[in-house]
Amino acid sequence: FSPRPQEEEEDDASTSCGTGDDDDDGEPKICRACGDKATGYHFNAMTCEGCKGFFRRAIKRNLRLSCPFQNSCVINRNNRRHCQACRLKKCLDIGMKKELIMSDEAVEQRRALIKKKQQLCQPSPGLLTSTFTEEQRKLVTDLLDAHNKTFDFNFVHFRNFRVIVGRDLWLSQNSSTEHYPKTSVVCPHDFWHTAVDSSYSLETARGCAWDSSSKEYLMLPHISDLISYMIKGVIDFAKVIPYFRNLSIEDQIALLKGSSIELCIIRFNMVFNVEKRIWECGSNTYSFDDLILAGYRIPFLEPLIHFHCMLKKLKLHKEEYVLMEALSLFSGDRPGVCENQVIDGVQEFFAMTLMAYIETQRAPSQENRFLFAKIMECVTELRTMNEEHSKQILHIWDIQPDSTPLLKEVFSAFSD
Structure with a gap:
């Protein structure tokens, strides 16, 4: 031996x-x-x-x-x-x-x-499911259908907005954001001619619902109309979802008030151009400068641009976008929510559906391995963006009270 x-x-x-x-x-x-x-x-x-x-x-x-x-x-x-x-x-x-x-x-x-x-x-990190069930497949189909019916991707129905007067002249004389590309807001043909003709001048604008003598807020009426238009689409989106309709009216209102801006940001990301850093809303385009002219401050806008770049670079499928919308909508910790556990359970089902979709519908790669975690990180970041956006809006209204009734209703929860 x-x-x-x-x-x-x-x-x-x-x-x-x-x-x-x-x-x-x-x-x-x-x-x-x-x-x-x-x-x-x-x-x-x-x-x-x-x-x-x-x-x-x-x-x-x-x-x-x-x-x-x-x-x-x-x-x-x-x-x-x-x-x-x-x-x-x-x-x-x-x-x-x-x-x-x-x-x-x-x-x-x-x-x-x-x-x-x-x-x-010890299951595989990040993914707890390996199948995409028929129930989950139907959910994604229903969400996609609701999204397509309520999101005017080309903004062809965004018409009855207040026109912008004197913006280009102001930008040519005052530019504090030279590192961001400038674009013009192109109004629909009939509105633009009305603004250009002598019958609608800057003097006429002073008689409208906002104080145009404060050039800093030239874009505020138009941006208020744009956000209101997006929120209407978000409300219609929620009302199509059976899980949402099954909730009490009180919880429906609480969820919409708490999440509307987050869903708007997700939808705006779908039309965001990373290279030019502009939002391409059909014939209208909006830049960093436009938001400054609406009264937003750079400490809020820079993280907003960063968020849009980060989310856009994930190259999400439309299915992943709509599941992200649903995850933001169904958050049981919104102020005023009563059936917290029911809503949290629905949100968990959406999260599991998103994981299953990524695992079964995307090719295995290092890039996709942590996609679910990155999306959930963005959902969390949206909460911060929502809170900061609400503070900005309330601050703007303190100085320049101008908003639509819908916006006042949505942000009433943050002003209480």
């Missing part, structure tokens, strides 16, 4: 089944065979990994061992390989039992059982 140093220290915990584990009381454990650091009870005795492996191999090979000296060798950590006969005798003397050694077949069965248990306890 020749020593095999490369196997001497091997660890195969599966072969020490049935011997029990040592209680961890903080005290160092010593191998009773050689004095090395012990790892627990193996084959009924406290031993190190080396002696455990040695005992198993010696018994399984059933070889006759003899001591070249007087069968009285001292076995310790440094010389335990010098006399295997005395080492085996020491193992038996401390109570190691050969009947506790498992057969090769039993070892393989145990290893397979351990592996199966580990797989059950």
